[in-house]
Amino acid sequence: MLALTIFSFRFSGRLLPPLLAPRRLLGILKLLRPLRLLHYAGFAAGGAVMGAAVGEVPLDPYLLFYVTVSALVAFQGAVFLNDIFDAEIDRLAGKKTPFSRGLLGRRGSYALAASISIFSLILVLRCGLASFIFLLAAHVISLAYSTSPVRAKRIYPLNVFLLALAGLAVMVSGFASHASVRLFPLRMLILVVVTLTATFGTKDMTDVEVDRRRGIRTLFTLLGLGKGRWVNAGLVIVSYLLTPLILDYLRLYWAAAPLGVLTAALIVMRGRKKLTQALILTIYILFGLLILGLIAAVEIF
Template structure:
């Protein structure tokens, strides 16, 4: 048997610093995969539920540490949900030419699944430090996220499942914020704002499917553009968005619920979305087809900012 001499300095064990660098790089890719703009709006939804649930500035100040812990846990949870969705959407994402890390092969599915597990555990641990209710809400959120992306009949595969799952993800987030702020009585503004903005998610959010029809059809998903064709799907989207905007505003005005300015923002946003989705400005290249979805997202952000401005000192931000 001959021996092989390894030249001095030709082999080095990976240092702790290099291993940490690799892990940090994977975390950055996982964050990109989970769509930062979506993660931030989930945090705003959580903060809105907390702000509307606070009964006074004293209660708000006393609950700040628990609120921060709950918010970190919820961020880990929504990150896990959307990273899992990226793992499940590889076929569609590649067919639609999306530049997401998993679809491009920058982040392996195995690494992503491991991070999903770690983030899920972190979300539950943070929730356990707050309350049993927070743990239950977190567990249900993870369950809905799994049912949306995976399983024998993933909810994302059909229109009814998509609307139900996305609306549920929104409602759970507002309830989690309300619970983290101390719970108490579920007031009209908490329930109504959370419900209408969650419906805006479920109905207005379907506009993202306009640019993804090719990949969705390839993956067997029954979205509006796949079921109805592009032109009829656009009409249905405009009607759905307008119905949320008008219902939100009219009921706020009639019942004197204190979130009318935010409802007015959604009404204006629904009109802008309808105008965009029904005109040639959202046809053609993929960038143009995503304009209605961008209007949908901007409307969400503006509605929450206006809500926080109206609430003033009660806001946890």
């Protein structure tokens, strides 16, 4: 662990002076995605809460902190890695990122993504070997998603399936901080893989033309934005309605049904895309927090 820490800080020490240049720092900060950061942090924190409930042990605030922050850092490292490999296509498509604008050289960009990813693994080591292994698995999945030669983000539905697996790996990493991985509920595994694979494509609604230029297949590039909206809305409603059944907690329908219908309505509406995406993600996070609260109260599992 000490060796990893030294390695990460050596990387960071070389990177900090150039990154602190105002234009570069502002460009990097613009790549932060608060709602998506909350999403992945929620997976880690939710896993920890579920581990404490299933393992019948008190929730350790220190382990909760480390596993949550490590997930936040890991996600941002994955975002940087994805944007580095999209830099040339983003430049041609007119999408401005620090990498497509050349504010950071290729070598410095790789070093930034690597140091952030290593730092996330250093943090999660505080939670035990199992948590480390599953967060490492999430990093490997991100590599397969973003980088050559696999670059699975080009292939639908493999791309959304891998994102669902990455989310599951982060959740299991959190769970392992408080309980044996063998106790991880099968119902939660099914819920995460099935519903996230079905609904993760919603995020691609705002990038149809850019994705076409990149040669990336999504639900919307394959079906078109109009038909894609309706199919995506149907998948979202089905996912919300399946959740109480999979969790075997039918009272959850009081929230799942209206939130599913509201989300589907937002998808088919032709409004401001970024605002719509933010509202959809906010509803999803609130629903996740409700499930997390029920798990903490031992109503589920």
